[in-house]
């Protein structure tokens with residue numbers, strides 16, 4: 060369950076001016092729901108995702124996830140929260156291009172100091188699930204855009220988090236790959252995950268797996 | 282599990298260094314060179330300080346020379362008896378010695394004359410006298426002298442050229458072992474008679490007189506009494522000599538200081554460069570790690586390992602190279618800066634004086650500073666909102 064209460068988010072630009080990215084957002088996403096945030100560029104979709112992932116803090120208002128007020132979490136707890144509860148598929152994927160597929164995917168596990176077998180188990184689960192076993196040892200920078208996205212999705216799922224956030228997941232994909240991504244969403248939804256997708260790709264509009272479409276306009280919900 | 286060292290983080294740190302292998306290699310190389318330079322300087326300085334201290338310790342308490350027109354002349358041996366009358370004087374010995382310039386090699390030897398039945402003013406001479414055959418012209422020579430003579434095919438004897446141009450043949454009887462190598466390297470010991478002949482010195486004269494004083498506190502008093510008795514003499518005490526030795530050393534170590542400053546400067550430029558900021562790629566990487574659930578301290582731990590691996594490896598490399606350079610290769614080039622004043626440019630062994638303090642000093646000058654320079658900018662990046670870096 061994700062809840063945003065009266066969220067205002069301002070960004071400082073060049074020290075003096077402020078840009079108001081979100082102007083009083085109230086949003087409730089139930090467990091297992093697939094919600095699409097849509098809206099023009101600059102409307103505030105990415106800002107909402109980043110608040111849910113505790114990657115930034117609201118100027119005012121509260122973000123509550125599974126009963127925890129994560130907008131108030133100290134930095135270390137925010138990291139722990141992301142590690143265990145959030146799988147974020149970034150718009151630019153945010154992979155480390157000079158590492159291999161495998162190394163990128165297990166990156167969230169590195170500080171956890173798990174047994175090697177645990178790591179191998181978790182890795183092979185997501186490699187299979189997102190069909191990239193055959194690229195395991197290739198460097199990420201040598202992969203196609205679609206493959207890179209699957210690596211990003213695999214990394215987001217390595218700890219089997221309850222919440223998946225995806226920012227403009229189809230922006231860099233052709234139609235065939237976009238449809239493939241929607242298949243992946245279906246699979247994740249079938250596993251009971253709560254999913255929030257930020258997009259302005261019409262492909263997502265009116266999809267039967269999407270529970271709700273929420274339109275953002277200049278920082279407010281329409 | 283919590284206490285176990287996280288090998289994955291170490292592995293990540295190593296990978297991260299290898300991913301930028303040229304930069305890592307370059308920094309390690311420069312750091313090693315700096316540690317090498319610094320520690321070589323310290324090692325040589327320590328060794329020579331040790332040698333100088335031993336040399337000064339073995340110096341006579343008072344030396345009396347005759348001075349005329351500001352120059353040093355041979356002194357009358359008769360002075361000896363009067364000096365012995367001064368209260369507080371334990372013993373006094375007339376020394377016969379001088380520098381002999383060996384033209385073929387372009388070096389000076391210090392020739393010291395000894396009497397078989399005289400009390401020796403240095404312990405090392407007691408042994409030397411045993412090696413001398415007083416029934417014929419013979420000598421014992423320092424290791425450096427021996428090498429030079431060998432090189433010039435004087436293996437059994439040496440022909441000294443006297444002031445009148447005639448030759449004086451002296452047999453080589455053995456090797457002279459001094460208390461320190463600096464001291465004994467260029468020394469030749471033979472009978473006073475032979476020395477007088479080589480330098481054309483009268484029987485009634487000596488080069489100088491060394492005086493031993495029973496009570497250390499009376500040295501200054503005795504020295505001023507001698508000066509009063511012989512206004513035409515220069516009376517030098519051990520303390521004076523200590524100062525002039527120290528001056529030579531300080532002058533030489535000025536050069537070292539310059540090198541030292543240069544290497545520190547270079548080091549701080551590297552550190553400054555590192556500390557002044559991360560590339561946007563490095564910032565992004567830290568942002569990504571934060572975004573996928575690394576804590577600030579996870580990031581810092583990883584950076585700590587990176588800094589530690591590079592700086593500790595460089596430290597060890599530098600120290601090992603310096604040890605080999607100074608004590609095995611005998612510090613070519615650098616050593617000459619210091620030992621030039623003995624005028625004998627033969628190799629001379631630096632005594633092995635390794636103190637933990639020096640190693641610790643170099644360690645603290647390099648490793649923690651480098652690690653801090655690695656961690657601090659990463660810490661600044663890691664505590665920013667990850668959101669800012671990865672958008």
Ligand SMILES: Nc1ncnc2c1ncn2[C@@H]1O[C@H](COP(=O)(O)OP(=O)(O)OP(=O)(O)O)[C@@H](O)[C@H]1O
Pocket residue numbers: 070071072078079080098099100101102103104105106107669
């Ligand atoms: N770090 C920042 N500093 C200043 N302004 C920011 C920052 N991040 C976002 N903004 C501003 O906040 C507003 C909302 O941005 P956001 O990225 O959330 O929009 P978006 O709906 O995701 O747009 P897009 O579809 O282009 O991704 C924009 O006006 C943007 O310029």
Ligand SMILES: [Mg+2]
Pocket residue numbers: 104105106226227
């Ligand atoms: Mg966006």
